Amino acid sequence: MAEKVSFRDPVCGMEVGAAAPLSATHKGTTYKFCSAGCLEKFLATPDTYLAQAAAPAPAEASAPVEPPASSQAPAPEQVEQCELPLLGMNCAGCAGRIEKTLNATPGVVTAAVNFATTRATIKYDPDGTSPDTLKQVVRDMGYDVLESGGGGETDEAGMLEAQTQVHEAQYQKNKKKFFVALALTLPVAVLAMAGHLVPALEDALNFPGRAWVELALTTPVLFWAGREFFTGAWAAAKHRVADMNTLVALGTLSAYLFSLVATIAPQWLMAGASEGGVAGHGHAMASPVGVYYEVAAIIVTLILMGRLLEARARSKTSGAIHALIGLQPKLARVVREDREEDIPIAEVVLGDVIVVRPGEKVPVDGEVIEGGSAVDESMLTGEPLPVHKKAGDTVIGATLNKTGSFRMRATRIGKDTVLQQIVRLVQQAQGSKAPIQRLADLIASYFVPVVISLAIATFVIWFDVTPPETRLNMAVLTFVSVLIIACPCALGLATPTAIMVGTGRGAQSGILIKGGEALETAHKLTTIVLDKTGTITRGVPSVTDVDTFVVDRRTLLQLSASAEAGSEHPLGEAIVRSAEEEGIDRLPVTGFNAIPGHGIEAEVDGKKVLVGTELLLTNHGIAVNPAKAHGLADEGKTPVLVAIDGKFAGVIAIADPIKESSAAAVKRLHELGLEVIMLTGDNRRTADSIARQVGVDRVVAEVLPDGKGEEIKKLQAQGKIVAMVGDGINDAPALAQADVGIAMGSGTDVAIEAADITLVRGDLNGVISSIALSRATIANIKQNLFFAFIYNILGIPIAAGILYPFTGWLLSPIIASLTMALSSVSVVTNALRLRGFTVERG
Numbered sequence: 001m002a003e004k005v006s007f008r009d010p011v012c013g014m015e016v017g018a019a020a021p022l023s024a025t026h027k028g029t030t031y032k033f034c035s036a037g038c039l040e041k042f043l044a045t046p047d048t049y050l051a052q053a054a055a056p057a058p059a060e061a062s063a064p065v066e067p068p069a070s071s072q073a074p075a076p077e078q079v080e081q082c083e084l085p086l087l088g089m090n091c092a093g094c095a096g097r098i099e100k101t102l103n104a105t106p107g108v109v110t111a112a113v114n115f116a117t118t119r120a121t122i123k124y125d126p127d128g129t130s131p132d133t134l135k136q137v138v139r140d141m142g143y144d145v146l147e148s149g150g151g152g153e154t155d156e157a158g159m160l161e162a163q164t165q166v167h168e169a170q171y172q173k174n175k176k177k178f179f180v181a182l183a184l185t186l187p188v189a190v191l192a193m194a195g196h197l198v199p200a201l202e203d204a205l206n207f208p209g210r211a212w213v214e215l216a217l218t219t220p221v222l223f224w225a226g227r228e229f230f231t232g233a234w235a236a237a238k239h240r241v242a243d244m245n246t247l248v249a250l251g252t253l254s255a256y257l258f259s260l261v262a263t264i265a266p267q268w269l270m271a272g273a274s275e276g277g278v279a280g281h282g283h284a285m286a287s288p289v290g291v292y293y294e295v296a297a298i299i300v301t302l303i304l305m306g307r308l309l310e311a312r313a314r315s316k317t318s319g320a321i322h323a324l325i326g327l328q329p330k331l332a333r334v335v336r337e338d339r340e341e342d343i344p345i346a347e348v349v350l351g352d353v354i355v356v357r358p359g360e361k362v363p364v365d366g367e368v369i370e371g372g373s374a375v376d377e378s379m380l381t382g383e384p385l386p387v388h389k390k391a392g393d394t395v396i397g398a399t400l401n402k403t404g405s406f407r408m409r410a411t412r413i414g415k416d417t418v419l420q421q422i423v424r425l426v427q428q429a430q431g432s433k434a435p436i437q438r439l440a441d442l443i444a445s446y447f448v449p450v451v452i453s454l455a456i457a458t459f460v461i462w463f464d465v466t467p468p469e470t471r472l473n474m475a476v477l478t479f480v481s482v483l484i485i486a487c488p489c490a491l492g493l494a495t496p497t498a499i500m501v502g503t504g505r506g507a508q509s510g511i512l513i514k515g516g517e518a519l520e521t522a523h524k525l526t527t528i529v530l531d532k533t534g535t536i537t538r539g540v541p542s543v544t545d546v547d548t549f550v551v552d553r554r555t556l557l558q559l560s561a562s563a564e565a566g567s568e569h570p571l572g573e574a575i576v577r578s579a580e581e582e583g584i585d586r587l588p589v590t591g592f593n594a595i596p597g598h599g600i601e602a603e604v605d606g607k608k609v610l611v612g613t614e615l616l617l618t619n620h621g622i623a624v625n626p627a628k629a630h631g632l633a634d635e636g637k638t639p640v641l642v643a644i645d646g647k648f649a650g651v652i653a654i655a656d657p658i659k660e661s662s663a664a665a666v667k668r669l670h671e672l673g674l675e676v677i678m679l680t681g682d683n684r685r686t687a688d689s690i691a692r693q694v695g696v697d698r699v700v701a702e703v704l705p706d707g708k709g710e711e712i713k714k715l716q717a718q719g720k721i722v723a724m725v726g727d728g729i730n731d732a733p734a735l736a737q738a739d740v741g742i743a744m745g746s747g748t749d750v751a752i753e754a755a756d757i758t759l760v761r762g763d764l765n766g767v768i769s770s771i772a773l774s775r776a777t778i779a780n781i782k783q784n785l786f787f788a789f790i791y792n793i794l795g796i797p798i799a800a801g802i803l804y805p806f807t808g809w810l811l812s813p814i815i816a817s818l819t820m821a822l823s824s825v826s827v828v829t830n831a832l833r834l835r836g837f838t839v840e841r842g
């Protein structure tokens, strides 16, 4: 097939390697794509992108040496991506603010900041900005960026390691702060409240300088242990925004300043109040006006405690990725100059011969060259049974060799190994946002200003309606309570933590989900479209019957195999293999032409040979007696018709066995309420026969390769939400068109770019597990949002004192801060339940 191939993605202009699985052919040129997104855009309006990519070319096209196929037209827009591990975010509001600022920075195409992974993922134009500039932007906002050791290519494992260390150090520091705060707060709480609880103590605690003691104890709690609330609130204020720090700072500062004035100059507060003095709500009298130091101190201490618990729980959400990285073996036993030696994994080079003994891990990806063994691949594929490997089979790094020993040749090392690809993918997925989160973000962004207004309204109303002696106390208390109870910190955790645990759990079971969007869409699917070859069937077709009319069997096989030698189609390969097995040598071929979806034409040994569908032959004006072919097709075999020199010469039947798991999986999909459609380029009879055996609802047969995406579009136009399941490489346009594209990885060749979800173990049970995982994750997110909101919704009116006139109930600021701490913890704990999700076993 002498067609042109362009390795520059025409949409984003990125250089894409020859191995990239995504491609589309347009007007005789095959274009490679960096991502399904680009492919999708291209397929929608190919000509605009080609015009764009070609436009600046003439200016530079002064190098005639360059062959036109690889013309280096500068792309309209070079996009690079970098990841910054962020430090110092303590609330989802921070993440939102950094994201906004980065997006507004010149040169940035898109930026996304994830609070759960504490990463910023930035796509930028290298001519417009640089990672260093972006880091500075973040630092200017009062946050920090973790330097990831050596520059250049970022090593996921290293970056994660460094980030974990920093988080641990931060955790220890926060722990210290909490305990100091606790030690100072306890006496304040005892002084302020013990007298109320135990009346006998009241007099003893009511010594003259009490307020001053409380002041002395509370001040360091607030301004040392709670310092970050004030710096955070200040940073937010400079950007004219308010976040949870603002609420905490405002709340504690109001209680503190009120008490301070009451301590230093009570006469200011007495103005207008009656001579008898006022009692703080339920407080022993120490100064003529009640003081609320304990409120400020306890709020800070409880919130610090909540953050500690939350950090502890959150560190577990990245457990899956740590487990994956931990799979990487450290050493490899290579054979160099006839000697075996153990070397660090990083020193293995491509082509190294490696010895793997029983009980050892396979160090890198490779091909078995000698010996054989059963290998446990469950850690990457989720497949529970060990897989038998012999010479010629591929083995994956990090899988466990069980019984025998073998030698292998390293074929993929470092960043290219399946394990590293999976780790990268999971990192990206965990950092992505689900659409449902946009709603949460939107609500959170309005929440804080609304809360502040509510708090002020509460203050004003109580100040108005309360008798003068207690009105300031009442107003301050309710004001602080509303501010604290309404803090939306749990809201920011609800979605990202669930996405993180859900995608991590998926990866451990061989389900690689590319992002929150796919994870969310998968629970809404109505229709599953299955590709036939390699998805329902095993994808290893073999010749079963050869039927000849004109020439003898040997000649027919020889001519067809020679003609197919240049074909990459599995059917062609099956014919070539069958001829080889029978010891038939191939003849020289002169003209070869593949007609996608129909077959091939070639000139072999001076004869014109056509191999392919009935239509291919009839289109060439060849009379065909199809009875035999139809009979074979009804058995579920694919009849390939052969014509020699314009005459129908025979039929080669090719069968591709159905995977054992397929029928049961289709049944389960039906039970989940999904419509199952089979999509194939094969003829209708064969397709129907296979469809009957596995029980799909509907068959769309004889679809040309580039028509598969069209078929998906048609289904979508009927209002269906469609998942396309294919083997990832030739189904790329359909995978990209579908709402969720699910690629069947073969376990060794993970076609990650091609789809939204990649199933490392290639069977249909993975589709069921993906949908189940999606449903479980979305349900979990909804529970989280409920947990996050319920406290606010119930708490705000009570804190505002709605019940006070009827029952005398007020929500004390102390209960408010306890609730706030607990709501974050309950959200994270709930998300962690997803770790127990179990996958479907066939």
Ligand SMILES: Nc1ncnc2c1ncn2[C@@H]1O[C@H](COP(=O)(O)OP(=O)(O)OP(=O)(O)O)[C@@H](O)[C@H]1O
Pocket (backbone or CB within 6 Å): 531, 532, 533, 564, 567, 569, 571, 572, 595, 596, 597, 598, 599, 600, 611, 612, 613, 638, 639, 640, 679, 680, 681, 682, 683, 703, 704, 705
């Ligand atoms: N190289 C080839 N040799 C013989 N027949 C071919 C060849 N290429 C295509 N055909 C014929 O064209 C038909 C359609 O091919 P196509 O690649 O579109 O689908 P397929 O591989 O059979 O099925 P699926 O869509 O499930 O992958 C094949 O079933 C076969 O009959």
Ligand SMILES: [Cu+]
Pocket (backbone or CB within 6 Å): 244, 487, 488, 489, 490, 820
């Ligand atoms: Cu909060």
Ligand SMILES: [Mg+2]
Pocket (backbone or CB within 6 Å): 533, 681, 730
């Ligand atoms: Mg095919």
